[in-house]
Amino acid sequence: MTELDITTEAQIIQAARKVFLVKGFEGARMQEIADEAGINKALLHYYFRSKEKLFQSIFQEAFQRFIPSLYDVMLSERTLPEKLDLIIDRYQELLFENPYLPQFILQEVNRNPECLKTMFQKFGVQPSTFISFLEKEMTKEGITHITPQHLLVNILSLNIFPFAAKPILSIILFNNNKDEYLEFMKERKEYIKLFIHNALFKS
Amino acid sequence: MTELDITTEAQIIQAARKVFLVKGFEGARMQEIADEAGINKALLHYYFRSKEKLFQSIFQEAFQRFIPSLYDVMLSERTLPEKLDLIIDRYQELLFENPYLPQFILQEVNRNPECLKTMFQKFGVQPSTFISFLEKEMTKEGITHITPQHLLVNILSLNIFPFAAKPILSIILFNNNKDEYLEFMKERKEYIKLFIHNALFKS
DNA sequence: GTCTATATGGCGATAGAC
DNA sequence: GTCTATCGCCATATAGAC
Numbered sequence: 001m002t003e004l005d006i007t008t009e010a011q012i013i014q015a016a017r018k019v020f021l022v023k024g025f026e027g028a029r030m031q032e033i034a035d036e037a038g039i040n041k042a043l044l045h046y047y048f049r050s051k052e053k054l055f056q057s058i059f060q061e062a063f064q065r066f067i068p069s070l071y072d073v074m075l076s077e078r079t080l081p082e083k084l085d086l087i088i089d090r091y092q093e094l095l096f097e098n099p100y101l102p103q104f105i106l107q108e109v110n111r112n113p114e115c116l117k118t119m120f121q122k123f124g125v126q127p128s129t130f131i132s133f134l135e136k137e138m139t140k141e142g143i144t145h146i147t148p149q150h151l152l153v154n155i156l157s158l159n160i161f162p163f164a165a166k167p168i169l170s171i172i173l174f175n176n177n178k179d180e181y182l183e184f185m186k187e188r189k190e191y192i193k194l195f196i197h198n199a200l201f202k203s
Numbered sequence: 204m205t206e207l208d209i210t211t212e213a214q215i216i217q218a219a220r221k222v223f224l225v226k227g228f229e230g231a232r233m234q235e236i237a238d239e240a241g242i243n244k245a246l247l248h249y250y251f252r253s254k255e256k257l258f259q260s261i262f263q264e265a266f267q268r269f270i271p272s273l274y275d276v277m278l279s280e281r282t283l284p285e286k287l288d289l290i291i292d293r294y295q296e297l298l299f300e301n302p303y304l305p306q307f308i309l310q311e312v313n314r315n316p317e318c319l320k321t322m323f324q325k326f327g328v329q330p331s332t333f334i335s336f337l338e339k340e341m342t343k344e345g346i347t348h349i350t351p352q353h354l355l356v357n358i359l360s361l362n363i364f365p366f367a368a369k370p371i372l373s374i375i376l377f378n379n380n381k382d383e384y385l386e387f388m389k390e391r392k393e394y395i396k397l398f399i400h401n402a403l404f405k406s
Numbered sequence: 407g408t409c410t411a412t413a414t415g416g417c418g419a420t421a422g423a424c
Numbered sequence: 425g426t427c428t429a430t431c432g433c434c435a436t437a438t439a440g441a442c
Contacts, residue, residue, distance in 0.1 A: 008425080018253060026229035027314065030418065040427060045419060048425095103313055106367055110306055113370040120374070127375040145401075149376050149387060150394045153365055156372075161360035163308055164367065165315040169359075171323070172330040173352050191353040198348075199402035201385065211407080233436065248437060250407095323419060 009047050011037045013057070020058045021100040024107045028055075059108055062101055065094060070130055081201065084155070085193050091159045092189045097180050102164040115140040143200055151200075158192045214240045216260070223261045224303040224386070227310045230256075233292050259318075262311055264324050265304055268297060274335055283340040284404065288396050294362045295392045305367040346403055354403075361395045 013039035019028045030051055034041045048054035067092040072175055073083055095101065096134055120127070134148040146154075162185065172181035218240035222231045233254055237244045251257035272293040274288055283330065312319055323330070337351040349357075363386065365372055377383040 016342060024229070024310075026227070027417090034241060039286075041418085042420080042428085044428060049419095051418065053251040054424095097301060103309060105371075106306060107227075107310055109370050116371060116374050117379075131376070143399060147396055150391060150398075153372060153391075154361060154395075156368070157264075157364035161367075162362040164364075165359070167312050168308075168319060169356060171319050172336070173356075175331075176320075184371055188353060188356075191349060192336055192357075195402045196355075196406060199398045202401060202405040232432095232434095244436085244437080245410085246408060252437095254436065 008037075008039065008043070011039065012044060012047055012054075013027050013061075016054050016058050017061070020055060020068055021062070021098075021104045022113065024104065025051075025055050025111060048102070059115070060119065060122070061141075062098075062104060064123065065098065065101065066105070067123060069094065074130060074133045074137075078142075081197060084196055084200075087155065088159060088189060088193055090197075092192075095159065095163050096185075099163050102160045106164060143202070146200070154199075155196065158195065162188065211240075211242065211246070215247060215250055215257075218262075219257050219261050220264070224265070224301075224307045227307065228254075228274060229260050229313060230306070258259065258311075260317070262308075263322065263325070265301075265307060267326065268301065268304065269308070269325060270328055272297065276334045277333060277340075283344050284400060287399055287403075291362060291392060291395055291399075295395075298362065298366050299388075302366050302369065305363045309367060343402070349403070357402075358399065361398065365391065370405065 012033070015033050017035045019036055022031075023032075028051075030041055030044055033054075034044055037044075042053065048057065071089060073086045073090065075081070076086075079087070119125075131148050131152065134152060138144075138146075138148055138151070166181070170178070170181040171177055173184065213269060215236070218236050221239055222236045225230075226235075229252075233247055234243055236257075237247055247257065261334045273290060276293065279286070279289075281289070303341075306376065322328075334351050334355065341347075341349075341351055341354070369384070373381070373384040377386065386389055
């Protein structure tokens with residue numbers, strides 16, 4: 001475990017992240033990852049035994065990013081409207097920094113659905129806890145026209161889908177003009193907040 | 204072009220649809236499609252020259268289904284709330300019949316973004332037309348707190364995302380209980396309508 | 407049109423020198 | 425630890441008999 005080892009492993013991880021996130025497991029090639037890392041294919045198998053193993057470490061790292069934002073916001077001392085706004089802020093920030101994350105995770109969970117349970121167990125995630133907290137807050141606010149499950153799915157949908165569908169929406173809305181789509185996504189945060197706020201509290 | 208030809212080609216199409224929709228282009232195997240169709244691998248290449256060609260015909264067929272619902276509803280003589288409800292009804296019906304469509308299209312458009320322009324040209328689709336109509340209706344109703352682009356993306360997100368994210372949501376919400384998730388998706392239609400209605404018209 | 411057999415290439419993985 | 429060379433497999437695609 002010299003300095004050099006660490007550097008090489010880090011280079012591999014970085015390269016693997018870049019390739020896997022864009023191409024997915026099936027689409028990615030070990031050769032491409034090696035090239036991206038500036039090393040040889042054989043070295044990939046030296047550090048990680050197989051493509052699957054290398055992929056798992058990237059997937060786990062990616063998956064972790066989706067979890068923590070929700071919990072600590074929900075547990076904080078704020079009103080529900082404030083919490084929702086904060087969750088949207090955090091999610092949009094995360095997604096802007098990792099725009100390929102949604103499609104990457106969707107694709108690979110479809111390929112291997114069992115991996116999800118493993119992840120949840122590994123990180124001690126209890127989604128039902130989050131639902132319970134949301135439910136309590138909604139009762140407090142007198143919101144009865146929607147269930148916490150549907151509200152959660154609505155929040156996730158409005159935030160995540162436009163990133164997963166970027167190529168489609170970019171064409172549909174702006175004839176593939178990248179700048180206009182970026183501008184659209186940046187302003188979108190406030191529109192999501194307003195949309196959810198109106199749907200919940202204007203009754 | 205005898206009876207037998209047509210039957211075989213239809214069998215291939217049906218088998219290819221089944222395999223490609225679930226596995227995607229990279230994940231699908233010609234052998235699996237041949238087995239599913241009850242024929243030999245070589246016959247696939249006899250009818251369609253290559254895997255890519257066979258895939259394209261399946262993708263085109265799948266893509267077509269997403270288009271027409273929106274147009275004729277938007278052009279009909281109804282109020283905006285009625286139109287929105289009808290669009291949601293149509294989309295949910297389409298998605299229940301083809302639950303793999305969202306992830307299939309997302310995955311393959313990411314793999315080959317250029318194919319979208321081809322599709323739009325092929326079918327003479329002008330997304331800007333739809334946005335214009337939506338904008339006109341929104342002005343008529345005095346809706347100014349959201350742009351037609353964001354409203355369209357919200358509608359698509361709320362409808363499509365839960366199908367693309369089925370394995371994830373099924374675990375998060377119901378600990379992988381299929382029946383509960385199905386029930387959730389069936390009741391969801393009305394929650395989407397209510398959510399959008401409140402967000403737009405309760406001001 | 408449909409089959410069997412085979413060509414062809416690419417990819418993950420390993421052996422072995424340094 | 426890092427490289428070159430190569431193995432072994434599997435998937436697409438083709439040749440050719442029937």
